[in-house]
Amino acid sequence: MTTVFTNATVFTGDENSALHEAVAIRCGRVLAVGDAETVSQVAGKGAETIDMNGTLVAPGFVEAHTHMTMLGQAVDKVQLRDCANLAEITDRLQEARRRQPDAAVILGAGWMFSAIPEGSPTAEMLDEVVPDIPVVLDSNDVHSSWVNTAALEAMGITASTPNPPGGEIVRDGDGRATGFLLENAAVEHAWTYLDEIATDDDRDRFLDNAFQVYLQNGVTAASDMALNEVDLATFRRRIDRDGRLPFPVSAYWLLRPTGDAEEDLQNVQRAVEVRDQVAQGPGAEWFRIAGVKFILDGVIDACTAAMRNPYANGQIPEPIWSLESASPVAVKADADGLQLALHAIGDHASEIALDLVEQCNRVNGPKIRTPRIEHLESVTDDTITRAAALGVVASMQPVHCDPAIMDNWVEMLGDERAESGFPWHKFREAGVTIALGTDAPTAPHQTSHNLFIALTTRSALEPGTQTYHEERAFAPASALTALTQHAAEAGGFVDGIGRILPGGRANLVVLDTDPFTADSDELLNSTVLRTLVDGELAWSK
Template sequence: MTTVLTNATVFTGSADAPLHEAVAFEAGRILAVGDAATVRAIAGEDAEVVDLDGALVSPGFVEAHTHLAMLGQTLDKVQLRDAGSLSEIQERLRAARSAQPEAAYLLGASWMFDAVPGGQPTAAMIDEVIDDIPVILDSNDVHSSWVNTAALEAMGITAETPNPPGGEIVRDADGQATGFMLETAAIEYVWSYLDEITTAADRERFLDTAFEAYLHSGVTAATDMALGEPELAAVVRLLERDGRLPFPVTAHWLLRPTGDPERDLSQVTRAVEVRDQVAALDGSEWFRLAGVKFILDGVIDACTAAMRAPYANGTNAEAIWSYQTAAPVAVAADAAGLQLAMHAIGDHASEIALDLVEECGRANGPRLRSPRIEHLESVTDDTIRRMAALGVVASLQPVHCDPAIMDNWMAMLGDERAETGFPWQKFRDAGVRIALGTDAPTAPLEAAHNLFIALTTRSALSPGSAVYHPERAFTPGQALEGLTLAGAVAGEFGDGIGRIVPGGRANLVVLDVNPFTGDPDDLLESTVLRTYVDGELVAGSAASTRE
């Protein structure tokens, strides 16, 4: 069956390309795109014709940075992002415990630093309401964990437990853990504990939940940014179960600093093995390991991002991976043809990231590369110029600078840096390719809300007039390109993903709000009418009606 979507505004993936009126597809591939009469003539008289009444048709959104299994798990947790005080957090935990009296543990997500007295959570604060089972709460940025005493005991955390490289178990004056775990301490101890208590069936359910949520948001491809052994096993089981994934995924193998150069390098060896093993699987066109992920620093909210100058409180943070420890690992990964993805929030961390890219070129010689830096919240003008010269992609998340969550971020910096963050306009002016994502579950996953913030620099969490430097705003074409084509290029997708082009995969989204002509505020209440993957209607209000 040939399908024609007409009476629409059709965006094809590039901000510079003209808008069209209609698109036709058959057998999972785009047949034609252009004016309505021409497309209908090519499609033929027997084609199904869908009149969209002026809606937006776009390539399906490409989520440029996500954590699929973690997102699916987070959607099951106690939600704390909008809890504005410690008492409100405690009340939600108390209510969740009352609703789950047989639970062996309790998980929460997205607490905000400015909701906790002094931004320093303690186990005692949770113990006041739940002290009989482990409670583990992820911070909004998922770079810190807040746990109760029962969780510390379950994880075996004592005064003698060492800080892992790049992380900290926050301790009191007596050397006892307070219940606050920063950066790799959260990864090595909290995440590892959660891996132990999570079943294979749980992980499959988490992935199913994440895929379903994304499809209803119009996402038809995604790049997972923290793949490890448990996540890999879950994806493989889904491929074995269904022969495919709900939409194509590329992934990056998470590298953890160990303090041992040989162990660090062995992680690259494992990444190469995984890449080759996945490529040999049935259904491999749905899943591919594209590269490796370095978490070079932490986050500004916790003063763990590596900055050129100290924070307002006089402290600063060392990089989680120093240049010296990361360089041989990056060179090995690059030599193996693995893409480098580097989390760098602080302005010093992004300098390290570019030093690594340059070292790969010196060590391995010139060739086509597509390195990417994730987040780039505080960044110097010189770094932006270097990124443009080196062809490094800026992977940015508009939802991370929602004005509703910016107060603590700005207070931690405390000087002119608080007013120069997230410099989207400077990346654009320098010619740096920008891919847009959400980093879910560190932020809401809805693509339309991400688009709203990109267009307005206003808050999707707390709508109002407050803005963070509106000169940074994207045009509709620029933002949609970042959410589609640029995300596909950054994620090393091919086969027409991220574009509407004849012969390409018919992965499409239909949104009831047209950002080219409508009020951006309408995006906050927008509806995904249709999501197509390979020409199949898989989600959206129209899909529900059809069912």
């Protein structure tokens, strides 16, 4: 069956191409795109014609940066992102305990540093409301965990537990853990604990949750940015069950610093083994290992992002990976054909990221490579120039600078850096390719929120007139390209994903609001009417 979508605004994924009126699909592929008459002629007699009433038809959104199972698990957690103070947080936890009297653990997600007295959460704050079972709460950026005393005991954290490389167990003056785990300490202890108590059925549900919410938001491909052994097994079970995934996923194997150079290199070798096994196994067209992920630093809200100059409180944190420890690991990964994805939020971390790319170029020689740097929240102009020269993709997340959550970010920097963050416009002017994602669950996963902030620099969480430097705003075509074509290229997707291209896979989204003509407030409340994967209806309102 051939289907023609007509009377639409058809965006092909390329900001430099014209808008069209119609697109035809057949057998899961795009047949034609262009003016209504030409497309109808190509489709031929007997084609089904659907009048789109002026809605937007675009390539399915490509989520450039996500954590699939974590997002799916966060859907089940106590939601704390909108809590303005400690009392609201503890009220939510008390209510969760009342509703789940037989629960073995209480999990929460999204708490803001601005809601905690002095930005310093403690176990005692949680013990007052839930003292009897473990409580584990992800910060909004998922770079810190806040836990109660029962959770510290369940994790085996004592006064003698050492800090892991790249992480900190925050302690009081007597050396006792306070219940606040930073960076790799959260990964080592909180994440490991959650993995241990979750069952395969739980993990399967988490992945199902993530696919469902993304399809509802028009996403038809995604880059999973911190794959581990447990996540790998979960994706494989889904493929074994269904023979496919709901949409294609490119994954990046998470490399954590161990303090042992040989073990770090062995972890790259494991990524190579997994990549090759997945490529030769069932469902390879749905799931692939694209590269490796380095988390070079933390986040500005917790003062763990690596900055050249001190934070307002005088701190100058070290990077999680030093240039010296990361270089041989990155060079081996690059030599083995693994794409580098480098988390760098602070200006010093972004310099390290570019130094690693240059090191790979020097040691391994010229070849086709698409290194990507994730986040780039506070950067120098020199970093932007270097990124352009090196062909680096800037993977950025508008939802991370929603004005409603920026107060703590601004306060922690405390100087002119607070007003120069997230410089999308400078990256565009320098010719750097930008891929847009959400980094869910560290921020809302809704594509409409991400697009709205990109176009307006206003808040999606608390709609109003407040902006964070509106000169950064994207034009509609540029934002949509970053959410489709560029996000697909960054994740190594091929076969027309991220484009509406004759012969390419018919992964499409239909929005009820046209961002080229609609008022921005309409856009915030836009709805996905249809999501198609390989021409099949995967979601319909």
